[in-house]
Amino acid sequence: MNKIIKCINIKNLAKILVIALLISTCSVVVPVSVSAEDMGTQVDTDVSTSLVSGKSGILMEPSSGTVLYEFNPDERLQIASVTKTMTMLLIFDALESGKISYSDMVSTSEHAASMGGSQVFLEPGEQMSVDDMLKAIAISSGNDAAVAMAEFVAGSEDAFVEMMNKKAAALGCENTHFCNCNGLDEPDDHYSSARDVAKISCALIKHSDVFKYTTTWMDTLRGGSFGLSNTNKLLKSYSGANGLKTGSTEKAKYCLSASAERNGLNLVAVVLGAPSTKERFGSAARLLDYGFANYSVVNGEQIVGEIPNLTVQSGTQDTVPVTLMGNTNYIVKKGNEDKVETEINMDSICTAPIQKDQVVGNVVFKVDGQKIGENNIVSMTEVNKINLWELFFKNMKKYFSI
Structure with missing residues (x-):
């Protein structure tokens, strides 16, 4: 490593330090919060026929x-x-x-x-x-x-x-x-x-x-x-x-x-x-x-499938696995099981530190344009922020393809 450091001129060292500082301070993801209010379903409880004989x-x-x-x-x-x-x-x-x-x-x-x-x-x-x-x-x-x-x-x-x-x-x-x-x-x-x-x-x-x-x-x-x-x-x-x-x-x-x-x-x-x-x-x-x-009943997790790992900047690891949080079962009218569409809202890059179960995006489920449910996308593990020297050597290794 001493030999490698000696080979770095002042201009390259300054460039690496600037890159490290920029990466360590940037933040690109704002957690998405999901409202707890009723999000609507395909259900119509206004049934004209009386089904209950009782109070x-x-x-x-x-x-x-x-x-x-x-x-x-x-x-x-x-x-x-x-x-x-x-x-x-x-x-x-x-x-x-x-x-x-x-x-x-x-x-x-x-x-x-x-x-x-x-x-x-x-x-x-x-x-x-x-x-x-x-x-x-x-x-x-x-x-x-x-x-x-x-x-x-x-x-x-x-x-x-x-x-x-x-x-x-x-x-x-x-x-x-x-x-x-x-x-x-x-x-x-x-x-x-x-x-x-x-x-x-x-x-x-x-x-x-x-x-x-x-x-x-x-x-x-x-x-x-x-x-x-x-x-x-x-x-x-x-x-x-x-x-x-x-x-x-x-x-x-x-x-x-x-x-x-x-x-x-x-x-x-x-x-x-x-x-x-x-x-x-x-x-x-x-x-x-x-x-x-x-x-x-349809299962949102099965519909979405496996969500790709989220890229992490300034972290001790480069990616973090993510998943849907909460209940993912939603009711649809018979015949609409294959009509469920998904709208995934998630940035491709997130900045450390990341906590376990931190919200990094969300998925909206729809049938014929009608929203039937929504789930947060959360991180499955935590990722600590990398310190300046760790980041310096990490970027230096990338710079020289070591």
Whole structure:
């Protein structure tokens, strides 16, 4: 290296230093921010035909949260055992975090054993695994099992209910307030809405393990001596049904959060306040039929394909890999799956330093000129800014093709 330096005359050295200084101070990319407001879809929720026989209903695509149909979706209503969608969500959150495991044994308190309504007749002091408790909750809507699990996760039902309300707020549920974990006794301030139940249900099914329980038609507890039968009759009557939770009380009437999947499209249908059990299942089936008949889901990441690495100036590496951030699933009308166009906005060069997940551009998705969605393009790794001497020797090597 000493020999190389000696060969450089003053003019060339000055040229290299100037180039290094210019490159180290230039900046060519301004991060693009994406508005959080609704960007529009191909969805028309103004359907003249009534699909819901009840007080409220909604149809939602879970990955994007797109509403495909709604009827009085924000009225605060009693939801009975559909409350357990939130109970199960918090249980699966605890499982995912490692706080509890499926094999943990759960002891039944006097309070849990005192629950009436649908139950698995837990005795005070009786122990069951988390796995069996989930069977009791998801399949047979066990009120006693729900309380036992609430106490196991949070220490008390009251503490668990506090967790339920915090989670509801975090999910953007504006018309929900829980007073217990099972929906058995419903005071006036225990309520939710069809929209909020759909949000909770969509969060729940992100835990794919829940389908192990919600798709089970019959099972047993206590070594086969106690039978369980699923309260969700859609599992037997509706193609693609995979959940989720029924509920009924005198106040709530007949309620259901139903989920189903066909040809890669997942849907959640919520019906509250139906006059009969037949009407709640019939309304849910009509909602799901409407969604599957009229819509498809497309994946923006697959449409865009691999985005070339972004060139980096003044960095410790010359390029940085990039990807789309956030949910890339978008709803389109049936038949428009191959009509999705993309508009990629990204400079070809970026200046270090670059942080991981730094916005470097965006992609807009359109069908027939209508914007159906948008995603930021972000860096997948960080790139530190190169210091002056590192840059000097880097450019010198390039200059002399070393």
